Amino acid sequence: MTPLQFEQLHxxxxxxxxxxxxxxxxxRSKRASLPGNRLSQLYRRAxxxxxxxxxxxxPAYQIDRLQQLTANAHQVIYQQHELGVQRLIQLFTVDxxxxxxxxxxxVWVATLVLVLPTLIMGLLVYFKPELILSVVSADQAANxxxxxxxxxxxxxxxxxxxxxxxxFGFYIKNNIGISFQCFASGLFAGVGSLFFLAxxxxxxxxxxxxxxxxxxxxxxxxxxxxxxxxELTAIILSGAAGLHIGHALLSPxxxxxxxxxxxxxxxxxxxxxxxxxxxxxAAAIEAFWxxxxxxxxxxxxxxxxxxxxxxxAYLTLQGRGHSHARSYES
Amino acid sequence: xxxxxxDAAITSExxxxxxxxxxPAGITVRCYAYMLxxxxxxxxxxxxxxxLLPTMKGVGTGIVLVLFFGMEWFYPVAFELTRWGATPxxxxxxxxxxxDNGLPIxxxxxxxxxxxxxxxxxxxMFGFGIVSMLxxxxxxxxxxxxxxxxxxxxxKIATKPxxxxxxxxxxxxxxxxxDQAALMAFAARVVKLTxxxxxxxxxxxxxxxxxxxxPDPIVTRKVLGVAQWLLGRRG
Numbered sequence: 001m002t003p004l005q006f007e008q009l010h011x012x013x014x015x016x017x018x019x020x021x022x023x024x025x026x027x028r029s030k031r032a033s034l035p036g037n038r039l040s041q042l043y044r045r046a047x048x049x050x051x052x053x054x055x056x057x058x059p060a061y062q063i064d065r066l067q068q069l070t071a072n073a074h075q076v077i078y079q080q081h082e083l084g085v086q087r088l089i090q091l092f093t094v095d096x097x098x099x100x101x102x103x104x105x106x107v108w109v110a111t112l113v114l115v116l117p118t119l120i121m122g123l124l125v126y127f128k129p130e131l132i133l134s135v136v137s138a139d140q141a142a143n144x145x146x147x148x149x150x151x152x153x154x155x156x157x158x159x160x161x162x163x164x165x166x167x168f169g170f171y172i173k174n175n176i177g178i179s180f181q182c183f184a185s186g187l188f189a190g191v192g193s194l195f196f197l198a199x200x201x202x203x204x205x206x207x208x209x210x211x212x213x214x215x216x217x218x219x220x221x222x223x224x225x226x227x228x229x230x231e232l233t234a235i236i237l238s239g240a241a242g243l244h245i246g247h248a249l250l251s252p253x254x255x256x257x258x259x260x261x262x263x264x265x266x267x268x269x270x271x272x273x274x275x276x277x278x279x280x281x282a283a284a285i286e287a288f289w290x291x292x293x294x295x296x297x298x299x300x301x302x303x304x305x306x307x308x309x310x311x312x313a314y315l316t317l318q319g320r321g322h323s324h325a326r327s328y329e330s
Numbered sequence: 331x332x333x334x335x336x337d338a339a340i341t342s343e344x345x346x347x348x349x350x351x352x353x354p355a356g357i358t359v360r361c362y363a364y365m366l367x368x369x370x371x372x373x374x375x376x377x378x379x380x381x382l383l384p385t386m387k388g389v390g391t392g393i394v395l396v397l398f399f400g401m402e403w404f405y406p407v408a409f410e411l412t413r414w415g416a417t418p419x420x421x422x423x424x425x426x427x428x429x430d431n432g433l434p435i436x437x438x439x440x441x442x443x444x445x446x447x448x449x450x451x452x453x454x455m456f457g458f459g460i461v462s463m464l465x466x467x468x469x470x471x472x473x474x475x476x477x478x479x480x481x482x483x484x485x486k487i488a489t490k491p492x493x494x495x496x497x498x499x500x501x502x503x504x505x506x507x508x509d510q511a512a513l514m515a516f517a518a519r520v521v522k523l524t525x526x527x528x529x530x531x532x533x534x535x536x537x538x539x540x541x542x543x544x545p546d547p548i549v550t551r552k553v554l555g556v557a558q559w560l561l562g563r564r565g
Contacts, residue, residue, distance in 0.1 A: 170392075
């Protein structure tokens with residue numbers, strides 16, 4: 001069969017398939033009435049014809065056209081739908097907490113790497129307050145003590161006029177950025193995640209020790225205690241996700257390093273989804289609740305207690321017994 | 331028909347047993363696309379700041395900060411999940427992001443490759459990303475490796491050759507399939523060549539038309555005639 005005969009024979013089918021694929025790109029109503037059987041039939045035939053055209057060394061324009069046609073149909077037929085409300089519900093009721101428990105070793109390591117430097121640095125600065133200058137400049141230290149002083153109108157800010165919304169935006173940009181960095185730098189054999197966890201621990205510990213030394217503990221701890229339930233946990237979890245991909249690179253077990261990395265990334269991205277949600281909650285609490293001065297302390301601490309209990313219970317209990325926590329594979 | 335050629339194309343086999351050809355995009359074109367995206371983000375940020383900051387005070391600041399955050403991390407994710415699979419910058423340069431097997435990128439993969447951009451950026455100015463793209467055959471940066479994604483050229487179809495006004499000539503002997511393809515490819519791009527170059531190239535293939543190898547317009551017409559015959563035209 002000559003190329004021209006071949007084209008004449010199959011042209012009608014190619015046009016029909018092209019037409020169907022175009023309709024698929026159109027509106028929802030057009031897609032609903034699509035004859036799926038016909039589409040897959042035409043796709044298989046186009047695959048056969050492409051193989052034939054290759055074998056018989058038909059001219060480039062025909063092979064290219066068939067290749068384009070089959071590639072487009074392949075994309076449509078094997079597409080995976082991951083978005084949707086159902087998927088989100090599954091993610092937060094089962095997948096996220098299960099993924100956290102499945103990688104509990106990394107979570108514990110990340111917790112230690114964050115908490116130990118916090119405690120050590122906190123105690124050091126509490127007893128020798130001049131050490132704060134090894135972490136921040138004198139100006140910054142003065143700023144911090146001003147933010148949490150008893151006379152400040154709203155806690156945790158330099159200027160009261162910034163407004164809750166502006167601070168919400170700031171916390172979103174800053175905190176989620178930090179946690180993404182903590183995750184991404186895990187790619188370097190986990191070293192980056194360890195560094196950012198420890199660094200944040202040292203920084204937080206130094207500030208806490210310094211303010212406690214100055215006698216500002218009342219305002220400071222009542223400010224951080226509620227949102228830290230979400231924020232600290234989220235930073236630890238993103239660090240744990242980073243450690244997971246770093247460890248996969250170091251010790252790929254019976255896979256190639258690339259395969260191990262790809263699989264670890266897919267597993268840990270589920271944790272990152274959860275981290276994003278937790279940090280948005282944290283930013284909202286930090287901006288609109290923690291900074292309010294009119295609230296009695298007892299109320300702040302009881303709400304904080306509820307938040308901590310809720311986060312820990314969610315991560316340890318939610319989705320337990322669910323037979324198969326699906327991982328987000330593609 | 332598999333031939334060893336100097337080519338960066340990657341093939342991925344589908345369950346139907348056909349090969350999908352992917353052409354990974356190199357560092358230069360990806361740089362252009364990135365810079366265009368950067369410019370677009372810069373413009374959006376500039377306009378939003380100019381409009382929102384003076385008019386809405388605190389709330390405006392909040393919205394602008396969230397917008398900057400969103401554009402820094404989720405601008406590529408949002409665009410990669412559209413049906414073009416590419417940011418405006420990539421689309422402009424004819425690129426798109428796909429999975430290793432040629433399928434549309436999944437939300438998880440898109441998030442992975444864009445969050446790991448931070449790692450590519452280290453130690454400074456995309457140092458690791460650039461090294462990774464330069465030493466790999468498929469030009470992947472670190473984020474692409476972890477997400478199992480590829481940045482490829484959108485496929486372009488070779489244009490259908492206009493039928494040449496030339497008498498079909500039966501080949502002098504039976505031609506191998508790859509030789510037939512070479513002749514038809516020559517006929518397809520002959521319009522883009524100068525007359526001298528046409529003659530030079532045709533001289534190489536002269537034996538198929540039963541002529542002596544010499545750069546001569548008559549030989550060229552004969553060789554192109556053979557290509558017409560192979561396409562299926564008969565007298």
